[in-house]
Amino acid sequence: xxxxxxxxxxxxxxxxxxxxxxxxxxxxxxxxxxxxxxxxxxxxxxxxxxxxxxxxxxxxxxxxxxxxxxxxxxxxxxxxxxxxxxxxxxxxxxxxxxxxxxxxxxxxxxxxxxxxxxxxxxxxxxxxxxxxxxxxxxxxxxxxxxxxxxxxxxxxxxxxxxxxxxxxxxxxxxxxxxxxxxxxxxxxxxxxxxxxxxxxxxxxxxxxxxxxxxxxxxxxxxxxxxxxxxxxxxxxxxxxxxxxxxxxxxxxxxxxxxxxxxxxxxxxxxxxxxxxxxxxxxxxxxxxxxxxxxxxxxxxxxxxxxxxxxxxxxxxxxxxxxxxxxxxxxxxxxxxxxxxxxxxxxxxxxxxxxxxxxxxxxxxxx
Amino acid sequence: xxxxxxxxxxxxxxxxxxxxxxxxxxxxxxxxxxxxxxxxxxxxxxxxxxxxxxxxxxxxxxxxxxxxxxxxxxxxxxxxxxxxxxxxxxxxxxxxxxxxxxxxxxxxxxxxxxxxxxxxxxxxxxxxxxxxxxxxxxxxxxxxxxxxxxxxxxxxxxxxxxxxxxxxxxxxxxxxxxxxxxxxxxxxxxxxxxxxxxxxxxxxxxxxxxxxxxxxxxxxxxxxxxxxxxxxxxxxxxxxxxxxxxxxxxxxxxxxxxxxxxxxxxxxxxxxxxxxxxxxxxxxxxxxxxxxxxxxxxxxxxxxxxxxxxxxxxxxxxxxxxxxxxxxxxxxxxxxxxxxxxxxxxxxxxxxxxxxxxxxxxxxxxxxxxxxxxxxxxxxxxxxxxx
Numbered sequence: 001x002x003x004x005x006x007x008x009x010x011x012x013x014x015x016x017x018x019x020x021x022x023x024x025x026x027x028x029x030x031x032x033x034x035x036x037x038x039x040x041x042x043x044x045x046x047x048x049x050x051x052x053x054x055x056x057x058x059x060x061x062x063x064x065x066x067x068x069x070x071x072x073x074x075x076x077x078x079x080x081x082x083x084x085x086x087x088x089x090x091x092x093x094x095x096x097x098x099x100x101x102x103x104x105x106x107x108x109x110x111x112x113x114x115x116x117x118x119x120x121x122x123x124x125x126x127x128x129x130x131x132x133x134x135x136x137x138x139x140x141x142x143x144x145x146x147x148x149x150x151x152x153x154x155x156x157x158x159x160x161x162x163x164x165x166x167x168x169x170x171x172x173x174x175x176x177x178x179x180x181x182x183x184x185x186x187x188x189x190x191x192x193x194x195x196x197x198x199x200x201x202x203x204x205x206x207x208x209x210x211x212x213x214x215x216x217x218x219x220x221x222x223x224x225x226x227x228x229x230x231x232x233x234x235x236x237x238x239x240x241x242x243x244x245x246x247x248x249x250x251x252x253x254x255x256x257x258x259x260x261x262x263x264x265x266x267x268x269x270x271x272x273x274x275x276x277x278x279x280x281x282x283x284x285x286x287x288x289x290x291x292x293x294x295x296x297x298x299x300x301x302x303x304x305x306x307x308x309x310x311x312x313x314x315x316x317x318x319x320x321x322x323x324x325x326x327x328x329x330x331x332x333x334x335x336x337x338x339x340x341x342x343x344x345x346x347x348x349x350x351x352x353x354x355x356x357x358x359x360x361x362x363x364x365x366x
Numbered sequence: 367x368x369x370x371x372x373x374x375x376x377x378x379x380x381x382x383x384x385x386x387x388x389x390x391x392x393x394x395x396x397x398x399x400x401x402x403x404x405x406x407x408x409x410x411x412x413x414x415x416x417x418x419x420x421x422x423x424x425x426x427x428x429x430x431x432x433x434x435x436x437x438x439x440x441x442x443x444x445x446x447x448x449x450x451x452x453x454x455x456x457x458x459x460x461x462x463x464x465x466x467x468x469x470x471x472x473x474x475x476x477x478x479x480x481x482x483x484x485x486x487x488x489x490x491x492x493x494x495x496x497x498x499x500x501x502x503x504x505x506x507x508x509x510x511x512x513x514x515x516x517x518x519x520x521x522x523x524x525x526x527x528x529x530x531x532x533x534x535x536x537x538x539x540x541x542x543x544x545x546x547x548x549x550x551x552x553x554x555x556x557x558x559x560x561x562x563x564x565x566x567x568x569x570x571x572x573x574x575x576x577x578x579x580x581x582x583x584x585x586x587x588x589x590x591x592x593x594x595x596x597x598x599x600x601x602x603x604x605x606x607x608x609x610x611x612x613x614x615x616x617x618x619x620x621x622x623x624x625x626x627x628x629x630x631x632x633x634x635x636x637x638x639x640x641x642x643x644x645x646x647x648x649x650x651x652x653x654x655x656x657x658x659x660x661x662x663x664x665x666x667x668x669x670x671x672x673x674x675x676x677x678x679x680x681x682x683x684x685x686x687x688x689x690x691x692x693x694x695x696x697x698x699x700x701x702x703x704x705x706x707x708x709x710x711x712x713x714x715x716x717x718x719x720x721x722x723x724x725x726x727x728x729x730x731x732x733x734x735x736x737x738x739x740x741x742x743x744x745x746x747x748x749x750x751x752x753x
Contacts, residue, residue: 034743053753063750
């Protein structure tokens with residue numbers, strides 16, 4: 001059984017982690033935690049880490065002992081510099097708490113790239129974890145902000161993502177809030193939907209990695225996929241209807257509507273992993289193999305895992321990309337926002353200096 | 367004066383001397399006169415015997431008359447009575463006492479201040495010897511004069527011949543109390559000489575079927591004859607015998623239970639019960655069994671409920687204690703029975719068992735416990751997931 005560590009950093013990471021814990025209760029609803037235990041598909045340890053205690057208190061399905069408050073007032077105020085300093089000051093506490101969970105075969109770090117605690121802690125934590133758990137691949141689930149959230153968040157996202165890539169984790173899987181906002185009308189519902197969707201896909205992946213499969217894919221394949229391209233990827237998902245074929249289900253998981261980050265898989269995909277679950281009657285292995293061979297011509301190496309499970313065919317696709325045009329757009333917006341912010345700051349400062357100049361030669365008379 | 371006094375004393379002394387010789391010179395004469403015969407005393411007084419009676423108290427009917435009193439007096443003279451006086455027309459006084467009477471005559475003792483002479487005799491020949499007559503008296507005693515049914519008492523008859531003749535052909539007619547039985551009571555008795563006393567004893571058994579109470583035993587009657595063959599009869603006083611009901615020796619048991627009825631206990635608590643068996647009879651009872659009947663919902667906690675006693679003497683008790691426990695609420699009746707011979711006696715012990723304070727809330731507790739456990743579990747899980 002795989003030992004998997006899932007770390008949720010900052011408010012966003014905490015919420016997705018909480019959603020994973022909730023999903024692990026099954027279909028018991030809000031009261032499931034009172035009468036049942038979480039059933040993860042592997043030996044999964046979760047820790048929600050945050051400097052904002054209120055964010056930790058807001059979690060519902062994560063056990064208290066799995067919540068680690070890194071003390072610094074009430075958060076770092078989206079300030080990555082402060083966040084980095086706080087991490088440095090509390091590194092021992094954080095690593096000690098992780099160490100209590102034992103050893104791991106795979107580590108997921110879930111964080112928002114735009115916030116304060118998560119975006120600042122994530123790159124540094126990758127570095128620490130790589131030193132401590134040398135054999136455990138670290139995959140960062142990085143959530144990109146709404147573009148209109150403001151320059152600070154865009155700036156944080158830009159620098160966080162860069163810092164993450166610099167630390168060379170096994171891979172970075174992107175989740176784009178801006179892209180997924182389409183799932184719901186209001187922000188609150190969108191966040192909930194995004195968190196739940198991301199959590200389910202991660203659990204789907206974990207279950208596949210830990211199960212005996214009809215066609216096998218494993219942690220080694222995952223590493224290979226994540227090493228493809230620029231090490232940045234995303235996940236797609238499709239649940240077939242009763243009458244659809246397994247091929248249409250596989251192809252459905254490549255469609256933009258099922259992806260967590262907008263990309264053209266056929267054009268930008270480097271490597272892929274397909275995990276197919278469903279009733280055996282739907283699982284036509286020949287058709288699956290043939291379809292994947294066709295995909296390989298366009299997407300590159302495609303690893304497949306087929307898991308017999310009751311229900312209609314469901315397909316999780318995980319990609320790494322050779323290029324990420326959407327990121328370029330993000331960085332362009334971020335750079336523009338930074339420049340614009342700097343100009344406003346400079347202008348404000350000069351205005352203030354000008355205002356102060358009026359009393360430069362004067363002394364208070366009272 | 368002195369001469370007169372001396373004269374008076376001399377006269378008095380002379381008179382006294384005259385009187386004393388007259389008193390001391392009273393004459394006594396015994397005469398026997400047959401019935402319808404008369405004698406003449408001193409040619410003046412006539413004594414004629416007109417009738418005699420010899421049974422029981424003897425008497426003689428005598429006609430006293432004189433030459434100047436031809437009517438005279440007819441008087442019955444009884445033996446042992448005071449002398450009968452008669453004074454003739456001439457002033458001669460006689461005192462007559464009946465010495466004895468016989469079938470055809472009587473003997474008299476006649477006293478007078480003058481010498482008496484039988485100057486004439488007319489009628490029957492004079493008997494020369496007195497007739498002998500037996501006279502029996504009988505007394506009866508019963509010892510004891512109070513006895514229980516079935517007992518035997520001793521009856522003693524004492525017969526005394528106070529006459530001067532032997533009583534013969536004595537027949538005893540003994541009185542009888544119904545349903546009593548005489549043992550050794552003779553119907554005939556040997557002759558009893560004059561002055562002799564005969565004692566007769568016999569047993570009188572009181573029958574089993576007689577009714578108790580005071581009973582009168584009729585008099586004993588003696589019929590006998592004298593030597594001449596005269597018949598006589600006498601009887602005793604009647605007697606009284608108290609017949610007491612027969613004392614039956616039987617054991618009789620009573621059984622009692624302490625505490626008394628209307629005892630209130632709590633379900634599950636021990637209920638002590640002291641059983642006392644007493645022999646209030648007048649005989650020892652062999653093999654006394656005690657049986658207990660416990661109602662449903664009551665069980666024996668300690669002690670022996672049904673002991674057996676080899677014997678219990680009169681006025682003695684046996685006591686033992688058992689402990690009961692009532693498992694069910696409600697009124698419970700414990701019946702204890704003591705059995706001896708073919709008899710039995712029963713005692714009942716009633717007590718009310720109430721639910722304990724805790725038991726009243728069992729249903730709530732049973733419901734509350736899982737709720738509490740669930741609540742505790744929820745609190746635990748909530749705390750587990752609260753930060």
